[in-house]
Amino acid sequence: MSLDPATAPPQEFEQRTGVDLLNDPRLNKGAAFTPEEREQLGLRGLLPPRYAPIEEQVARVYENFSYKQSDLMKYIYLIGLLDRNETLFYYLLDQHLEEMMPIVYTPTVGLGCQKYSRIFRRPRGICISLDDKGQVDALLANWPYKDIRITVVTDGERILGLGDLGLNGMGIPVGKLNLYVAAAGIDPSHTLPVCLDVGTNNAELLGDPLYLGIDRKRERGPAYDELVDEFVWAVHKRWPGCIIQFEDFGNRNAFRFLAKYREKTVAFNDDIQGTGAVTLAGLLGALRITGQKLSDQRIVTLGAGEAGIGIAESIIAGMKDEGIDREQARACFWFVDSKGLVTQDRYDQLAEHKKPFARDDAPIYDLAEVVKQVHPTMLLGVSGQPGKFTQQIVTIMAQAVERPIIFALSNPTSKAECTAEQAYAWTEGRAIFASGSPFDPVLYKGKNYRSGQGNNVYIFPGVGLGTIVGGATMVTDSMFHVAANALAAEVPQEVLDEGSVYPAMSDIKKVSMKIACEVVREVYRLGISRLPEPDDIEKTVADYVWKAEYKSLV
Ligand code: NAD
Numbered sequence: 001m002s003l004d005p006a007t008a009p010p011q012e013f014e015q016r017t018g019v020d021l022l023n024d025p026r027l028n029k030g031a032a033f034t035p036e037e038r039e040q041l042g043l044r045g046l047l048p049p050r051y052a053p054i055e056e057q058v059a060r061v062y063e064n065f066s067y068k069q070s071d072l073m074k075y076i077y078l079i080g081l082l083d084r085n086e087t088l089f090y091y092l093l094d095q096h097l098e099e100m101m102p103i104v105y106t107p108t109v110g111l112g113c114q115k116y117s118r119i120f121r122r123p124r125g126i127c128i129s130l131d132d133k134g135q136v137d138a139l140l141a142n143w144p145y146k147d148i149r150i151t152v153v154t155d156g157e158r159i160l161g162l163g164d165l166g167l168n169g170m171g172i173p174v175g176k177l178n179l180y181v182a183a184a185g186i187d188p189s190h191t192l193p194v195c196l197d198v199g200t201n202n203a204e205l206l207g208d209p210l211y212l213g214i215d216r217k218r219e220r221g222p223a224y225d226e227l228v229d230e231f232v233w234a235v236h237k238r239w240p241g242c243i244i245q246f247e248d249f250g251n252r253n254a255f256r257f258l259a260k261y262r263e264k265t266v267a268f269n270d271d272i273q274g275t276g277a278v279t280l281a282g283l284l285g286a287l288r289i290t291g292q293k294l295s296d297q298r299i300v301t302l303g304a305g306e307a308g309i310g311i312a313e314s315i316i317a318g319m320k321d322e323g324i325d326r327e328q329a330r331a332c333f334w335f336v337d338s339k340g341l342v343t344q345d346r347y348d349q350l351a352e353h354k355k356p357f358a359r360d361d362a363p364i365y366d367l368a369e370v371v372k373q374v375h376p377t378m379l380l381g382v383s384g385q386p387g388k389f390t391q392q393i394v395t396i397m398a399q400a401v402e403r404p405i406i407f408a409l410s411n412p413t414s415k416a417e418c419t420a421e422q423a424y425a426w427t428e429g430r431a432i433f434a435s436g437s438p439f440d441p442v443l444y445k446g447k448n449y450r451s452g453q454g455n456n457v458y459i460f461p462g463v464g465l466g467t468i469v470g471g472a473t474m475v476t477d478s479m480f481h482v483a484a485n486a487l488a489a490e491v492p493q494e495v496l497d498e499g500s501v502y503p504a505m506s507d508i509k510k511v512s513m514k515i516a517c518e519v520v521r522e523v524y525r526l527g528i529s530r531l532p533e534p535d536d537i538e539k540t541v542a543d544y545v546w547k548a549e550y551k552s553l554v
Contacts, residue, residue: 018042021553025086026189029550032057032088040554054550058092065092065100071108076119078104079112082178083122086188090548093182098505101179105457107412107437109175110160116168117205117212124174125193127167129214133227136234149190149468150243151235152176155198155228157218157250158271158306161384161415164250166200167213172248176270176460184461184512185545186468196231198224228257236265241530243467243475245270245460251305255353266467268475271306274456274463275382276314277480279307279407281487282454283315283378285501286405286432288491292377295319297332297405300376302367302417303383304335304342304354307409311380312357317481333357334374337383340365368393375400381408381417389418394426402430409436409454420451434501450495452502459483462512466519469541471531478526482518490514516541 021041022028029037031052038044052060061081068074078100082089093100102108112119128139156169173193180186199218205211219227235242244267246257254269261267268274287294294315301308312333319329335342335357341364342354350358364370371379371393379397381389389408397404404427408417413435420439423431429444434452442449463483467475490503490511503511517537524533534540 016041019046022046025083027553028085029087030057030085032550034552034554037552037554054088054091057088058095061088061092062096071103072111072115072119074100074103075108075112076121079124079174080121083124087548087550090181090188093178094548097182097508101455101457101505102438104178104182105175106160106455107414109171110162110412112175113159113165113168113171114162116165116171117208117210120212125170125195127170127195127197128227128231129167129197130199130216130219130223130227131214133223133230136227136230137238140234140238143192145189145192147190148192148235148239148242150177150180150186150245150464151192151194151239152245152247153194153196153231154246154248155196155250155253156200156213156248157253159248160411162412164200164202164218166202166205166211166218167195167197168205168211169248170195176245176247179457180461180464181546182461183457183508184465184516185509185547186461186465187544187546190468194231196227198227224253228253232261232265232267241266241471241473243268243464245464247271251351251353254306255309263474266472266474268463268480269306269310270456270460272310273314273475273477273480274310274460275307275409275454276310276312277459277463277484278454278456278487279311279380279409280314280318280481280484281458281491282407282434282452282501283405284318284484284488285452285491285496286378286403286434288488289432289496289501290403290405293322295322295324295329295332297377298334298374299332299378299380300334300336300367300370300374301380301382302336302385302388303381303410304337304357305382307382308335308380309353309357311382313477314480314484317477318484330357334359334361334370334376336364336367336370341370368396371396377401378405378407381406381410383417384410384415385417386410386415387418389422391422391426394418394423394431398427398430403432404430405432407434407454409434411436413437413439420449423451424449432499432501448498450498450500452500453505454502455505457508458487458502458511459515461508462486462515463519465512465516465541465544466523469516469544470520470523471529472519472523473528473530476522476526476528479519479522482522483515486515486518487511513538513541513545 152173154169159165159169177191199216246269258269316329423433424444434454438453
């Protein structure tokens with residue numbers, strides 16, 4: 001297997017014919033098989049007689065999509081299309097990305113996961129259960145594609161803000177990898193979604209006769225770590241250089257797996273590092289509006305988990321760019337978790353990842369009181385707790401600062417700490433607001449406000465593409481840092497003028513390309529590539545990119 005994206009041979013496909021070919025979503029073209037292909041590949045009579053090019057097919061599937069009455073039905077329809085004809089699925093997604101992103105990913109993917117076992121049609125990806133311990137190599141060998149460059153893996157414990165969904169979490173790796181393809185042109189045959197089914201503590205699922213996961217409580221003992229370890233090394237052995245993206249693990253495991261594997265394999269955690277980078281980029285955009293420095297901010301964060309700590313680490317890197325040291329940067333943070341302000345007097349009871357942010361302050365149990373005392377310039381919500389940014393809290397904040405920067409990042413929409421409408425109404429339109437899941441534009445006192453969506457999709461596809469093309473042997477925090485800066489630089493002034501701190505979703509491919517090029521540069525700057533440095537990075541990145549178009553099969 002060649003690891004050089006520019007010279008790698010195409011995936012080896014068996015020459016399929018007839019019904020077998022129509023049933024292979026990677027190769028199926030439906031009515032777009034040409035007369036010559038129909039003749040030579042045993043398709044005559046198996047298709048309606050008229051040849052329909054992809055431009056016509058996409059109109060048909062979009063009409064079908066539009067008939068669907070609910071977002072869940074739209075999701076089921078799109079996944080069905082993916083399972084029938086991948087090229088057409090990505091062609092459709094490309095044409096309607098802004099409309100379909102909230103269906104294939106948050107918020108609708110959350111519902112898709114909650115219902116996964118009930119709406120299950122066809123398998124996609126690899127499911128590895130505790131019962132497969134010792135056999136992971138063999139399971140991976142069943143995957144038909146030989147050149148996997150990125151796998152997204154979950155154990156289903158913390159799906160979005162929805163908690164433990166066990167095997168039903170499989171919808172997340174599938175959705176994330178859809179976005180890698182749609183936003184950065186990763187070749188779909190280079191991707192592998194994986195769910196590690198280690199049981200679930202979700203009583204509703206365990207009591208559901210249609211639940212497809214193993215019927216047991218979540219494994220917490222050594223068998224769990226052994227399975228994860230077996231998986232990581234099996235991937236590393238079978239596809240050396242393959243990115244392993246840890247996704248939606250509970251935070252007790254997410255931090256330690258990141259620490260354990262990040263320097264030994266090409267592993268990263270999007271919930272920690274991707275969230276950090278996308279939030280930093282949005283905050284840098286907000287500061288372009290206020291004209292302030294990052295290191296002058298007072299930052300109150302509700303939630304001190306993967307997202308909260310990842311965000312803080314990214315911001316600290318941004319503050320260090322302004323010339324202050326880590327200790328000074330850390331002093332700008334006040335974390336509030338379910339037990340109140342994260343302080344030194346709780347030190348012994350704090351999870352490891354929170355300890356560096358424990359303040360030497362008197363205990364405060366209430367977010368409103370923290371806001372009253374700190375006068376934050378930035379209020380960030382990553383608690384998964386809806387409605388926690390109350391009118392009282394937002395009003396207190398807005399009394400002390402001219403342009404309150406409020407990011408209610410919890411997903412899906414139902415979990416947001418406040419809505420866009422509330423943020424604008426409670427601050428007389430002065431808030432600079434962003435959220436994790438999208439909100440419609442808000443009309444407030446005759447002015448239109450378009451809030452930004454701090455969606456990790458602005459970051460991870462570009463980082464993944466840069467990691468692959470750069471042949472990186474690991475994924476570093478600095479690669480996410482250059483990605484955040486590249487994203488922040490891509491927000492046009494007119495977008496900031498409307499109140500949004502992120503570029504339009506329709507620009508996502510352009511953004512991902514820029515990020516990928518910066519990541520490739522960083523990989524060579526760090527000297528962690530296994531490939532010779534290309535003369536023209538932009539061209540090498542562009543040459544890798546997969547396009548949703550049919551290739552001739554004869
Ligand atoms: P996590 O489980 O690691 O952390 C959650 C944190 O919230 C913990 O520190 C917990 O103590 C705290 N918390 C729980 N209840 C609380 C309460 N009542 N008051 C205050 N704090 C409370 O989860 P995570 O990975 O950090 O994700 C948290 C949320 O952020 C999720 O809703 C997730 O969807 C969202 N998120 C958004 C983005 C994005 O918008 N780009 C990215 C990642 C995560």
